[in-house]
Amino acid sequence: MNKTHLYLLYSLLILCWALLIFNLVKSSSISSSTAAVAYDPTLPSSGEPVALFRLPDSLTFAGEEVPLSTPDVKERLDREIYVNAYWHSNMIMLMKRSTKFLPEIEKILAENGIPDDFKYLAIAESALMNVTSPAGARGFWQFMRDTGREFGLEITGDVDERYHMEKATIAATKYLKEAHEKFGDWTSVAASYNMGQTGFSRRQNQQLSQNYYDLYLNEETSRYMFRILAFKVIFENPSKYGFNLTEEDFYYLPEFKEVKVQEDIKDLASWARQQDSNYKSLKLYNPWLRDRKLKVKNRDSYIIRLPLS
Numbered sequence: 001m002n003k004t005h006l007y008l009l010y011s012l013l014i015l016c017w018a019l020l021i022f023n024l025v026k027s028s029s030i031s032s033s034t035a036a037v038a039y040d041p042t043l044p045s046s047g048e049p050v051a052l053f054r055l056p057d058s059l060t061f062a063g064e065e066v067p068l069s070t071p072d073v074k075e076r077l078d079r080e081i082y083v084n085a086y087w088h089s090n091m092i093m094l095m096k097r098s099t100k101f102l103p104e105i106e107k108i109l110a111e112n113g114i115p116d117d118f119k120y121l122a123i124a125e126s127a128l129m130n131v132t133s134p135a136g137a138r139g140f141w142q143f144m145r146d147t148g149r150e151f152g153l154e155i156t157g158d159v160d161e162r163y164h165m166e167k168a169t170i171a172a173t174k175y176l177k178e179a180h181e182k183f184g185d186w187t188s189v190a191a192s193y194n195m196g197q198t199g200f201s202r203r204q205n206q207q208l209s210q211n212y213y214d215l216y217l218n219e220e221t222s223r224y225m226f227r228i229l230a231f232k233v234i235f236e237n238p239s240k241y242g243f244n245l246t247e248e249d250f251y252y253l254p255e256f257k258e259v260k261v262q263e264d265i266k267d268l269a270s271w272a273r274q275q276d277s278n279y280k281s282l283k284l285y286n287p288w289l290r291d292r293k294l295k296v297k298n299r300d301s302y303i304i305r306l307p308l309s
Contacts, residue, residue, distance in 0.1 A: 053241065055077060055078060059077075059229065062118070062186035062187070064185060064186055066229060077229055081230045084231065085230075085242070088242075094127055095235070100252060101128050101140070105122060105140075105165075109169070112173035115186055118186075118190070120228045120231040121190055122140050122169075123231050125140065125142045126142055130163045138162040139163050139165075139168045140165055141169065151171040152171055153167060157290065157291060158294050175193070176193070179192050179197055183210075190224075212225060253285075255307070258305055259303070261296060261302045262300065263296055264295050265293060268283075285305050
């Protein structure tokens with residue numbers, strides 16, 4: 001290798017080292033600048049301050065006093081209010097959806113002697129949607145199959161009345177009345193709806209206390225009653241928690257015509273067309289119809305609701 005080649009080689013090596021050092025210095029400078037922007041505590045905040053909420057001075061459930069002077073009761077209610085008030089998307093949709101269903105639920109509860117506050121139990125159970133739990137409970141009131149049948153709901157391959165809001169609410173009132181006869185207070189009734197009458201009664205006997213607020217329960221049931229109370233507090237004072245919905249923000253059901261069905265329907269889609277409607281509307285407003293057909297047996301008729309044209 002002659003001297004010319006060596007000079008070229010050395011020059012290339014020096015150039016490579018220079019480029020490497022330049023890039024390292026530049027990268028370090030950008031990182032430092034970015035870090036300064038991200039973490040500089042002197043930069044002004046563009047967001048509004050986080051709102052803190054005061055608990056109400058007093059609170060009842062179904063006319064029964066909630067002992068807010070008890071420290072753990074106050075803290076547990078506080079937790080559920082913050083969790084739900086700051087879950088904005090969920091609470092907004094609950095409020096928007098509530099006008100579709102709560103008026104009818106309130107009416108059925110009143111007609112059957114159940115306190116109005118139990119509408120918040122339905123919200124806690126299902127968010128007013130026909131959901132299915134991992135255990136198989138279904139509908140607004142989350143009935144298991146056997147319990148639903150016990151309280152008068154038809155559950156077959158074609159029909160599942162756990163998805164029939166009105167009939168499921170009537171079944172729920174029967175369950176709640178039965179539980180009230182057993183426990184004697186509505187707070188225990190609500191708690192037992194979550195963990196079962198037998199399970200709640202067992203905890204009362206084991207711990208020598210009948211008062212829900214004095215019982216040491218599993219995490220889910222411990223939070224359950226307070227979740228119901230949080231919905232009550234927020235729904236009754238929406239603007240206090242930052243929810244300022246106007247009339248046009250709420251959802252409403254359309255006006256319906258009711259069609260009495262006394263014979264089998266082999267194809268619900270074709271039948272819906274014959275009624276100047278469509279399959280989507282039929283399923284949307286009659287979610288208790290679980291198949292593409294309907295067999296009329298063991299009863300005189302079904303009532304199917306369809307939106308007026």
